[in-house]
Amino acid sequence: MLIGGQWIASRPGALIEVENPADDTIIGTIPEGSTEDAARAVAAARKAQPGWAARPAVERGRAVRKLAQLVGARAEELATLITREQGKPIGQARGEVGAVVGFLEHAAEGARRIEGDIIASDNPDEEIQIRRHPYGVVVGLTAWNYPAALAARKIGPALIAGNTFVLLAHEITPFLGLFIAALAEQAGIPAGVINVVTGRGAVVGRALVEHPDTGLITMTGSNRAGREIFRSAADGMKVLRLELGGKAPFIVMEDADIDKAVAAAVTARYTNCGQICTCNERMYLHRDIADEFLEKFVAASRALTIGDPMTDPDMGPKVSGPELDKVKSIVDAAVAEGAEVLLEGGPLTEGAYLRGHWYAPTVLEVKNNDSPVIEQEVFGPVVPAVRVADFDTALQMANDTDYGLSAYIFTQNHRRLMQTPYRLNFGEIYVNRANGEQFQAFHNGWGHSGLGGEDGKYGFDGYLRKQTLYMNWG
Structure with missing residues (x-):
């Protein structure tokens, strides 16, 4: 797992086997993370967040664009890995890698589009400013069907907005999230800005959701999992972006x-x-x-x-x-x-x-x-x-x-x-x-299909919280 810039294992012998669905062979193992691992990842993200948010947005954009370029340079390797761990045909896997590049590039283009408003006040010598700020630590929980694209869909806009990120890579398809994190290091993204933990959602996912320093939770998955996250996040009044099932x-x-x-x-x-x-x-x-x-x-x-x-x-x-x-x-x-x-x-x-x-x-x-x-x-x-x-x-x-x-x-x-x-x-x-x-549209569900949404300017806005400032100079 990548936590605070360090590649670490979990408890001795705590491993999860990853299967190739085409032939049942085991293609590798990942650490079965613990609640302690989750806490360390959130702590690392929290520590890195002020420095990352202090960078000019265009600088954050350059780093995310560099990550997109590195993904493109390793496209065939990434596509092969997607096919081996998820099972989609290699042509469709190549399409998924293209989506990773597209999501990251589109996010980077938004670096100069973090905007607010100035509103006329009812009072003399005063104006009202609506400002946008990052949430802090964003936790991303992704589904196994598009493990690379769904991670990039969330990581890109979260980082451009000034947040840091903790990804729980799904235990069925974990290697893509780890691969992208390794490329993020090569792109010069600082330690702790992107962290990736592995393990069971019921253990690691719950710990990430319930952690008091988690500011925003973005999740793609089943309706059942969304309900569980909704319940787990309730006591902490966490902000949720849930993209759930469809019919x-x-x-x-x-x-x-x-x-x-x-x-x-x-x-x-x-x-x-x-x-x-x-x-x-x-x-x-x-x-x-x-x-x-x-x-x-x-x-x-x-x-x-x-x-x-x-x-x-x-x-x-x-x-x-x-x-x-x-x-x-x-x-x-x-x-x-x-x-x-x-x-x-x-x-x-x-x-x-x-x-x-x-x-x-x-x-x-x-x-x-x-x-x-x-x-x-x-x-x-x-x-x-x-x-x-x-x-x-x-x-x-x-x-x-x-x-x-x-x-x-x-x-x-x-x-x-x-x-x-x-x-x-x-x-x-x-x-x-x-x-x-x-990439430029808005992907969102109504009813039991979710809360919030992803993509485009409306999806990007979901990674920023608003602050109202009554500026009186009288």
Whole structure:
């Protein structure tokens, strides 16, 4: 672990094995950190923070930009490591490394955009100033599905704002966070500004969240984990940025470009083996085009290649055995309740798939909106479809969820498109396109999908707290 500029182990013999999900081999071990390690990391970050915040923002920006350059120079090495520990195809892993560079570069560009306001006062000889200051120590908790990109998404803006950072690298995919921290040292980022601890979330994560010197917690992960962090942070009145699960509806109306919608639905469901919070999780298809859409979608799903992620197939393995079992249990429950299997993929366990965690694309059709596969986040290569009579029914079914992260709609009808942002209760809506956030936008969930958000000027603003100054010179 990197704590205060020192690479240290944890307790003797306290190690966690890290598995390659494609073949079950152990690719390395990490320290199983303790609450004491968490406390040391926060203390190191707190010690380094005043000096880091005192540097001009453009100087902080140069350091973050240098880190981006070093990541780019080691791109293939980083991509290979992503594929080995997370399982995504190497082409998609290269895309993730590109996102790391993009997140860091975009953050660095914000160094000259830390702005406040001057407001006219009601009193003579006085003005009101709204200033922005860093929170101090930021704790980042990231998910295993994009271990490098999610770390960079948080580290970049936090550092530009003048905060220091403690990252808990997820125990399933820890090496990317450690690799980025090593490159940060090479970039000249001072000791203690970025710290990386490893271990179990229930132990190390809780200690980081509850530590009295933690100023802001930014987390990407499951709804369950978000609730636990919410509870743990309550007594300390901590500021939270939580990006949690999603159950994105994919709505296709009768006037849509069907081929374009099918292509987008395939991309939005199966990229990274369906392990993206913005994935196409449930499809609502107008009854007039449902047969055509499903025929083409099933054919495209069946044609996807699955295999050794280093050969760059369309899909690699699920990240772990428990994750694979979760997907299987949701599908089994849906079928037991009457879902029709249009494409029976399921677990792959023979031949080239004898080792690893493999699940082939699976397409179901359900009659109602309360099937387990409709209500639960699958986070895998499984998608249910529901036929709908009209636009109003599609919106009603889409909104019938606790989640509110992302949604998709395909239609050429201008009136429907204008109504969509007012009637579809999600923080991020993709219109006539597949998923894929952009650095300058704002990625945020409504409802049980989270608090706050990331990216762009609105995400950056979340790493700064406001101070009001009544300046009277009378």
